[in-house]
Amino acid sequence: MTTVLDGIVDGVLEDLAARQREVPLAELKARVADTPPALDPLPGFRADGVSIIAEVKRRSPSKGALADIPDPAKLAAEYAAGGAAAISVLTERRRFGGSLADLDAVRAEVAVPLLRKDFIVTPYQLWEARAHGADLALLMVVSLEGGLLAELHGLARELGLTPLVETHTEAEIARAAEVGAEVIGVNARDLTTLQVDNSVFAKLSPLIPAGAVRVAESGVAGPEDVAAYRRDGADVVLVGEALVKSGDPRDSITKFRAV
Numbered sequence: 001m002t003t004v005l006d007g008i009v010d011g012v013l014e015d016l017a018a019r020q021r022e023v024p025l026a027e028l029k030a031r032v033a034d035t036p037p038a039l040d041p042l043p044g045f046r047a048d049g050v051s052i053i054a055e056v057k058r059r060s061p062s063k064g065a066l067a068d069i070p071d072p073a074k075l076a077a078e079y080a081a082g083g084a085a086a087i088s089v090l091t092e093r094r095r096f097g098g099s100l101a102d103l104d105a106v107r108a109e110v111a112v113p114l115l116r117k118d119f120i121v122t123p124y125q126l127w128e129a130r131a132h133g134a135d136l137a138l139l140m141v142v143s144l145e146g147g148l149l150a151e152l153h154g155l156a157r158e159l160g161l162t163p164l165v166e167t168h169t170e171a172e173i174a175r176a177a178e179v180g181a182e183v184i185g186v187n188a189r190d191l192t193t194l195q196v197d198n199s200v201f202a203k204l205s206p207l208i209p210a211g212a213v214r215v216a217e218s219g220v221a222g223p224e225d226v227a228a229y230r231r232d233g234a235d236v237v238l239v240g241e242a243l244v245k246s247g248d249p250r251d252s253i254t255k256f257r258a259v
């Protein structure tokens, strides 16, 4: 059965093929050599209290249009001023309205760690992430079968990127642990059905190996949801929709951090 996620990844691969024709890997590698080293997000993620990853998200397959965001750098500056530990930039174009240009703009504006949030299934996308100034890269276990998860996790680390290894099931946590992931996310959204169930984090959080950073992703509408994730063991909570739709994202992040 073809899932929503399969459709997204097919589109990502088509767009990727076009970019690869324009920018050969050798050129990307040369750009990476000239890029300042990646920032380390771990001290921020391990700081006292709950840390927030704030996402730049224009639209989504589940909700359609969320916010125009004509100036992602301005939004990112608000996120940084609110104390976000990292900023997630969705770079997928077809379903989320993002781009690598958004990542460039945000990188030029803020000095907090940046996550390239995309459907990363090839080494080229990790080189791209680093060349465009990302410090972290999302690796979704559900999309990375066999040895591909270990290969991309290893390459990300070699490039200085911190992989955020995203899971949704017990078996996926086991695979994240197997590759030695230091930052493990549990997405409340099932990417094959788009259903959101915040209780998935409470069920899976105890299975995340001691010492790894625990990230609760999706499903936050307000501070009470951040508080619930925190009670269930989250070190970090990743928030998209609630922030881009908030009239005052700086204040929202301050409230989230205060729970």
Ligand SMILES: O=C(O)c1ccccc1NCC(=O)[C@H](O)[C@H](O)COP(=O)(O)O
Residues within 6 Å of the ligand: 004, 055, 057, 060, 061, 062, 063, 187, 189, 191, 194, 217, 218, 219, 220, 238, 239, 240, 241, 242
């Ligand atoms: O958001 C979606 O509809 C979606 C659909 C298919 C694949 C991924 C999707 N979202 C990516 C994310 O994981 C979220 O953007 C992120 O966790 C923030 O979620 P939220 O706070 O609920 O906007």
